[in-house]
Amino acid sequence: MPVSVAVLRKLEEVEPQLRGVLISILEELERQREETVTKNDFNELKEIVRELAIAQKNTEKAVQDLQITVKELQIAVRDTQKALQGTQAAVQDTQKALQDLVFDHSKTREQLGGLSNTVGYILENEAYKFLPALLKREFGLEVKGKLLRDFVKDNRGHEIEVNILGQATRKRNRFVIVGESKSQLSKNKVSEFLNKKLKRLDGVFDGELFPILVTHMKSEPDVDAFAAQKGIKRIFYSYEFS
Numbered sequence: 203m204p205v206s207v208a209v210l211r212k213l214e215e216v217e218p219q220l221r222g223v224l225i226s227i228l229e230e231l232e233r234q235r236e237e238t239v240t241k242n243d244f245n246e247l248k249e250i251v252r253e254l255a256i257a258q259k260n261t262e263k264a265v266q267d268l269q270i271t272v273k274e275l276q277i278a279v280r281d282t283q284k285a286l287q288g289t290q291a292a293v294q295d296t297q298k299a300l301q302d303l304v305f306d307h308s309k310t311r312e313q314l315g316g317l318s319n320t321v322g323y324i325l326e327n328e329a330y331k332f333l334p335a336l337l338k339r340e341f342g343l344e345v346k347g348k349l350l351r352d353f354v355k356d357n358r359g360h361e362i363e364v365n366i367l368g369q370a371t372r373k374r375n376r377f378v379i380v381g382e383s384k385s386q387l388s389k390n391k392v393s394e395f396l397n398k399k400l401k402r403l404d405g406v407f408d409g410e411l412f413p414i415l416v417t418h419m420k421s422e423p424d425v426d427a428f429a430a431q432k433g434i435k436r437i438f439y440s441y442e443f444s
Contacts, residue, residue, distance in 0.1 A: 332443040356402035376409035387417035
């Protein structure tokens, strides 16, 4: 590269022969300086390129790892979907099984209800035959006609069914036998009879109500005492009908 103008002006003061040598030396030094700078720049550039190459490799590896992770996630999603499908199928099977169970339970309850009604009718039929004699022996009541199951209008004008119903007399007094049969008797069922039947029949008949209950067995030891306290005249047990 040419020597600068300022240096040349300084060299004008030097002898011509020496000036030429100095100029040659200065030009050589300038050339070497430029080459040194270029080499340093080149080395720096090589280092940058090397770092970029390493970064590129790291990036490619990260991309590959990411692709592997994505594939693994896709597989996991597919497996989860299959598991969900299996779960849905199991839920559907369970729902169907529950529906079948509910249906069977409903049929069983229906059958048990029918069986309970049958047992109740048998108990009532026995009561119709044996109660007149028991009422005569224990209370001096003379049953007029037959005891039967019938519908009557309550004191609100609504029809209600009475399991055991009949007319009876004792001397000159008139009574109306009102009874209920329960396969198994509890205090709750006693209260139910009082509230749903006797209270609604109060004042309906020409005669004093004579409430009784008929059962195969009691579910609580103090049912008899509870019933007597509530005004029930007698609880008759099926084993007495013989």
